[in-house]
Amino acid sequence: DGNYFQLPSSCNYILTSHCSASYEDFNIQLRHQVVNNEATISKITMKLQGTVIELTKGSLSVNRQIVTLPFSSSGVFIEKMTSYISVKAVLGLVAMWNEDDSFMVKLDDKYKNQTCGLCGDFNGIQVYNEFISDGTFIFIYLTMGKYICNLLGCFTLLYTDNKESLISCSRNYAVLCMKDLCHCNGTSGSFCLCKSIGEYSRQCVHAGGKPEEWRSEYFCPHPCPESMVHQECGNPCTDTCTNPEIGQVCEHHCIDGCFCPPGTVFDDIHDTGCIPHSECSCVLGGKIFASGENYTSSCRDCTCGQGQWNCIQKDCPHSCSVEGGSHITSYDGKAYTFHGDCTYVLSKHCAKQCTEFTVQGDLVKCGVTETETCLKSVTLALLDGTNVSTKKD
Template sequence: MILGVSSQHNEQVCSVWGNYHYKTFDGNYFQLPASCNYILTSHCSASYEDFNIQLRHQVVDNEPTISKITMKLQGTVIELTKGSLSVNGQIVTLPFSSSEVFIEKMASYISVKAVLGLVAMWNEDDSFMVKLDDKYKNQTCGLCGDFNGIEVYNEFISNGTFYKNCGDENFCRDIFSSSVFSDCRGRVSIDSFVQVCMKDLCHCNSTSGSFCLCKSIAEYSRQCVHAGGKPEEWRSEYFCPHPCPESMIHQECGNPCTDTCTNPEIGQVCEHHCIDGCFCPPGTVFDDIHNTGCIPHSECSCVLGGKIFASGESYTSSCRDCTCEQGQWNCIQKDCPHSCSVEGGSHITTYDGKAYTFHGDCTYVLSKVCTSLCTEFTVQGDLVKCGVTETETCLKSVTLALLDGTNVSAKKD
C-alpha cells in the first residue's frame, strides 16, 4: 500500500514545480511560464466527471509559487491556498475526513486522498503532484496529458517550437549523476531533468548562480522517492539550504508519520513511503502537548482531565498512585473497595460506576470471581415481574454462595 491508494492497479504521477515546470502522466516534461488558471487534469472521457483539478501560479519575491489549487472530486470541492483549506465552501482544520476524501498534514506537505483512486500532495509552495489509479488510463485531459502511456513530445509544443535551452549540458548532467542520487538511476530519467536544468539556467544570473536549480533538483529527488528510491542528503549549509524550525532537521527521505509524545511509536507502523521535509532528530519526538518542537521522549508530559503534568510529577487518588513517565502514566493500584448495587428492581450500578436499567424475569449472576480456578463466591439475584407492565420488576431474593459450600439467602417478605 502506497499513500493509501489501492496497490491492485498501477499508478502514474503528474507533477508541477519550480520555474513553471510540468511533468505529464506519460513522462513528457515542458515549461509553461504563465499565471493563468489552468486545468491540470480532469476525467474527460466519460459522461460523469470523477475529478477536475485546477491550478494557478503567482510570482512572489520574483519566484513562482502555486497560489491556489481547486479540486473537484466526485461530490466534494476542495480549495487549497497557503494557510487556508476549505471543503465545499467551509473552512476546515486538519486532519479532515469524509466518505469521499481524507486530508492530512504530512511533514511539509498537505496530502489529499480520494477513494476514487487519486492522491495529491502540495508543499504549500511551488511543488504539487497528482497520482492516479491505472483505471483512468486514456481518460484524462489537461496539462497532465492524456495518460495513454505514450510519450509524445510535441503534445505541448507552442507554435511548433520548444522553449530554448541556455545551459551547459555537461554541467547539468553532472548534477543528476552525482553519487547522492545513485539509488535514483534507472528510476527517474536523467535526460529529462538535464533538459529541465538547461531551461532553468536561462533564468539564472550572476548572483543566484547554481542556486536557481535548487527547486528542480528537489523535484528530481521527490520523483526518485515516489519511484521507490532513497536519495541521500544533497543539501548543505552552503548549497540549497532548507531552513527548519528550531530543533528540527531537514531530510530528503524522512518518515512522514511523526512520533509524538502522545503517540511515540506511530513511525514504526507507518504505511507511507518517505518524503522530504523537516523532521525531529533521531532519539527525539515532537512535543504535541506544548507544541514546542522536538524533545527527548523521557521529557514528555502527561495529560489528565485537561491538566498537564510534567515528567516525574505524580498524582494520588483514593485507589491509586500515578507518576508521569515518558508521556505515560505509571500507576500503582491500591486495595480499594468498590460496590455494586441493584435498586428499584431494575436500576443497576456496576463496580466501576456504570449505571444502566435492566428489566428481567429470571435468576441472574450479579457477581462472581472469574479469574481463578475456584470460584470463591457467587452472588445471584432473582428479578421477577411484579406489576401490570413489562417494565415493573422487583428484586425478589439474593443468594450468596461461598467456596466452602455455605449458602446465604435473603428473600422478600
C-alpha cells in the same frame, strides 16, 4: 504515464480530472506565479465528489469555510505531515502539497484511461492521444538550441559534493535542469538549480529510491526551526508526546522536510518543537502535568513519565450495576445497554485455581418489543457452596 514537460504559464490549469463518466468524481486545478523571480504554486482548488477544497499559503477552506487541521468530513481527510499538507479522499486519491512549489497526486488504478488535464490520460503510454495538436506536441515552446546554454554547468553541479546518488533515478531531469537554468537570470540561478534538484530528489522517492542527504550549509541549504533538522527522506508520520510510536506503523513513503532529530519527539502538548521523549508532559482532565509530577486519587497513585501515566492501584472498591433490566455499568465505569433473554454471568472471580464467587442474573423479555427486558433474578454462588438467590417477588 511518466512523461516530463514544462509549462511556465501562470494561467489556471486543470491538473487532472475525471472526464469519461457522466459524473465527475474529482477535478483538481492549480495556478502558479512568479514572486521575486521564484516560481511557486499560489492556489490549488480540488473538487472531490462535491466537496470543494481551496489551498493557498496559510489558508485552507472547505466549501468556502475556513477550517483547521486535522479536518475530516464527507469522505475527505486533511492533515499536516511535517512540511506537507496531505489530502486523502475515499474515492481513491491522495494529494500532497509542500505549500510552495511541489504538488503531487496519487490516483487509484480504477481511473486508468479516464483522466484529462496536465497529468494526462493515465493509459500507460507517454504522449499518446494527449498534448497533441495537428501532430505537434503543443508544450514545446523553446528550441533545443537554447537548452545547450547550461548543459555543462548543470551536469557539473549535479555531480559535485558527492551528489552522485541523485543521478541514479532518471536522466529526464538533466534536460529539465538545463531548461530551468536557461530561464534563470544571474540572481536566481541558485534558486532554479536547487528547486530542480529538489524535485528530482522527490521523484527518486516516488520511484522507490532513497536519496541521500545532498544539501549542505553551502549547497542548497534548507533552513528548519531551531530544534529540527532537514532530511531528504524522512518519516512523514511524526512521533509526538501523545503518540510516540506512530512512526513505526507509518504507511507512507518518506518525504523531504524538517524532522525531529533521532531520540526526540515533537511536543504536541505545548507545541514547542522537539524534545527528548523523557521530558514529555501528561494530560489529565484538561490539566497538564510535567514529567515526574504525581497525581493521586482515592484509588490510585500515578506518576507522569515519558508522556504516559504510570499508576499503582490501591485497594479500592468499585461497583457494577444493572438498571432498568438492560442498562449496565461496569466496575470501570463503562456504560452500555444489553437486551438479553438468558442467564448471564454478571461477575465472577477469574482465578485459575478456584473461583471465590460468581454472580449470575436472569434477563428476560417482559414486554411486547425486543428492547423491553427485565432483571428477573440474581444468584450469588460462593466458594464454600453457599448460594443466595433473589427474585422479583
